[in-house]
Amino acid sequence: MTAFWARRTSAIAAALMLTLGSAAAQDLKIGVVNPFSGGMALYGDEMTRGFDLAVDEANAKGGVLGRKIVIVRASATSAQEAIAAVEQLIGRDKVDLLSGTYVTAISNAASEAALNNNMLFWETNALSRDLTDRGLPNFARSGPDSSAFARRSVEGVLQLVLPKLGRTSQAFKVWIEHEDSSFGTSIAKEQEQLLKAAGIQVSMGSHSARAIDLSDSILRAKNAAPDLWLSTGYVTDHNLLLRTAREQNFKPAAMMLVGTGDTFETRDAVGKEFLDGILLVSYPRSDIGEAYGPGAAAFLKSYQAKYNRDPIAPQSMSAFVGMKILLQALSAAGSTGYEKVIAAAAKMDQPFGTYETGYGVKFDKTMQNVRALPIIAQWQNGQVRAVFPKETLAAGVAMLDLGRK
Amino acid sequence: MADLINVIAVGILLGGIYALVSVGLNLIFGVIRIVNFAQGEFVMLGMYGTYAGYTYLHLDPYLTLIVVLPCLFVVGAVVQRLILAPLRTEPAMQIFATFGLLMLLENVVLAATGGAAYSVTSRVAQISVDLAGVQVGLVRLIALAAATLVTVALGVFLRYSMLGRAIRAVAQDRSAARLMGVNVDRIYMLTFGIGTMLAGFAGCLLAPIYSLSPQIGTSFILPAFAVVVLGGLGSVPGAYVGGFIVGLTEAFAGYYLDPALKHAVLFGVFIAVLIIRPSGLFGQIGAEEVGLRES
Structure with a gap:
């Protein structure tokens, strides 16, 4: 009797394992490498929320390639941890492909580790132009790169700031401030080239994002007496620069921040009065006009319903759109193999304004999506409002005076 | 000339901040003879304590001193009793223990805050x-005055x-004691x-200047080591003067050379002083054995 029940139990267990194993095999697992701990976790979490929303939407329609999509997270706060995270996702979690990140160094290491394992790495938010310039065969980026941020900021100077101040490029002076890693440096160099080509006088300064004091940076800028102070940096150094600017009574006619400075962290640090009028070059926000980003309002509703709050930062909507583009490329490829997915993505051709962020899809030969552009927003009475291009303006929103008089 | 005066003002104000952060570090070294790597984290705890008082008790950041100082004193006493005292016969292990404490505190605060940058504001800020033509933030003047007061009082x-x-x-x-x-x-x-309480004092006064992040303590600790070595290991006035040496070096290098180079210049000066006068300006040879100076 005992032997009978033992055989019976074994048979049931084996059947269960087979069933569960088969169900697990049907899931399409996307490994996401991001900083989920440490000082960058706030944004790592935020953009992965965008992935989750895109996956929820796709699963509600039956998934992709006939399989339910599952996001598997692995935390990395440095290049070394990124390699370990990729190995864990591939070796232990058996993911089918990889995505992330919002940090260039992490993306760089993780995508190379993915290539060593013959796996796709789909980048949505890391910015450095170098990532696509490497020409890795398993790598594509759906979101804007540092070059797009530089070009958009210069467009903002020429088409927004100069007319608003009633100035021409002659005798107009810009101080370019940037943090000194590849993120800030690459954007600043391109801004310098483009502004000089437009006949604008340019001075530059750099700083460490971890510096305890940035009074010297503000003093140097103040002495140059620029009409526009254009700065690329991270959250804490931007906050310190702005506070120091206030202390030093540094008031150029206009200020423009690139990359950060558009969240509650900066508003709480500097105060809405000082911020009023400051321009921000950033990812498209969920409050942009529907004419520019169709479906942005629906994204905001989904986000609020799932997380019971407004988005912390606009990175989540760009990640959401990046995941949607990836899933479309997977469908077109009929496979998760990187050669087929990259080939399918390279054939995609969607006009601007197709997605919630206003992005379209057209990859260049380095697999950079050239129809993914940031927008320009403005601090208005403690709120960030999209103001450029003009199609981004939501109903009832207008650009304010630049507020630096 | 106006530039020069501005740079000197920036350097002196920054020196006040460094002196404030370093005076407790030097006291601990002078008496207990431990290089406390966690001192910057105690400054960070002081900042977050200020944030908690500001947010939940609705106190002005400067008034939170009445809560933060006793709390940090207790934290320091408990850390010494529970972590450092059992290692008193192993000085090297005590240093490693303070490094472990640094990582522990940083990561606990990271987990608690999710890495968001918090801020406190005061009307003073x-x-x-x-x-005389030099624009100065009142919060930095207060920090400078507090550093002077603390040094004299100590x-x-x-x-x-x-x-x-x-x-x-x-x-x-x-032994004689x-x-x-x-x-x-x-x-x-x-x-x-x-x-530790002095670190908390620094944290309270610096909270209106900086955005709070769990890593901010490590940003303070490297310059603080430069301050105590330049001023003199174990010397309380040395920490005060060392703060100004570091502040002025950074300000001059940042303004006249390149802000990105200021730490390179600072630590170049640091190495040069170590070679020429290993005990620092106010220290004496063998300070690591002798401990706190009476001056």
Whole structure:
């Protein structure tokens, strides 16, 4: 009797394992490498929320390639941890492909580790132009790169700031401030080239994002007496620069921040009065006009319903759109193999304004999506409002005076 | 000329911040002879304590001192008693323990805050004053005044109070102090508590200047080591003067050379001073053995 029940139990267990194993095999697992701990976790979490929303939407329609999509997270706060995270996702979690990140160094290491394992790495938010310039065969980026941020900021100077101040490029002076890693440096160099080509006088300064004091940076800028102070940096150094600017009574006619400075962290640090009028070059926000980003309002509703709050930062909507583009490329490829997915993505051709962020899809030969552009927003009475291009303006929103008089 | 005056003002104000952060570090080194890697994290805890008082008790950041200082004193005393005292016969292990404490505190705060940058504001933080053509933030002036006050008060306390004399006695010769009836273990605990409280004091005064992040303590600790080595290991006035040397070096290098190079210049000066005068300006040779200076 005992032997009978033992055989019976074994048979049931084996059947269960087979069933569960088969169900697990049907899931399409996307490994996401991001900083989920440490000082960058706030944004790592935020953009992965965008992935989750895109996956929820796709699963509600039956998934992709006939399989339910599952996001598997692995935390990395440095290049070394990124390699370990990729190995864990591939070796232990058996993911089918990889995505992330919002940090260039992490993306760089993780995508190379993915290539060593013959796996796709789909980048949505890391910015450095170098990532696509490497020409890795398993790598594509759906979101804007540092070059797009530089070009958009210069467009903002020429088409927004100069007319608003009633100035021409002659005798107009810009101080370019940037943090000194590849993120800030690459954007600043391109801004310098483009502004000089437009006949604008340019001075530059750099700083460490971890510096305890940035009074010297503000003093140097103040002495140059620029009409526009254009700065690329991270959250804490931007906050310190702005506070120091206030202390030093540094008031150029206009200020423009690139990359950060558009969240509650900066508003709480500097105060809405000082911020009023400051321009921000950033990812498209969920409050942009529907004419520019169709479906942005629906994204905001989904986000609020799932997380019971407004988005912390606009990175989540760009990640959401990046995941949607990836899933479309997977469908077109009929496979998760990187050669087929990259080939399918390279054939995609969607006009601007197709997605919630206003992005379209057209990859260049380095697999950079050239129809993914940031927008320009403005601090208005403690709120960030999209103001450029003009199609981004939501109903009832207008650009304010630049507020630096 | 106006530039030069501005740069000197920036350097002096920055020096006040460094002096504020370093004075507790140097007290702990002078008496207990531990290089406390976690001192920057205690400054960070002081900042977050200020944030908690500001957010939940609706106190002005400067008023949170009445809550933060006793709390940090207790934290320091408990850390000394539970972590450092059991390692008293292993000085190298004590240093590693403070490094472990640094990582522990940073990561606990990271987990609690999710890495978001918090800020506290005070009406004072909005005020900027014009001193003979030099624009100065009032919060930085307050930090400079507080650093001066703390240095003087600590000097008076060590020189004239019974407890201060006992601390100096332990710093000079712990065996002799023990023979004279001084409870050395208690003095160690109190000294570490006072050093930690001074870090908390710095945290309160600096909270309106910086965005709070769990990593901010490590940003303070490297310049703080430069301050105590340049000023003199174990010397309280040395920490004060060292703060200004570091502040002015950074300000001049940042303004006249390149802000990205200022730390390179600072640590170049640091190495040069170590070679020329290893004990620092106010220290004496063998300070790591002798401990706190009376001056």
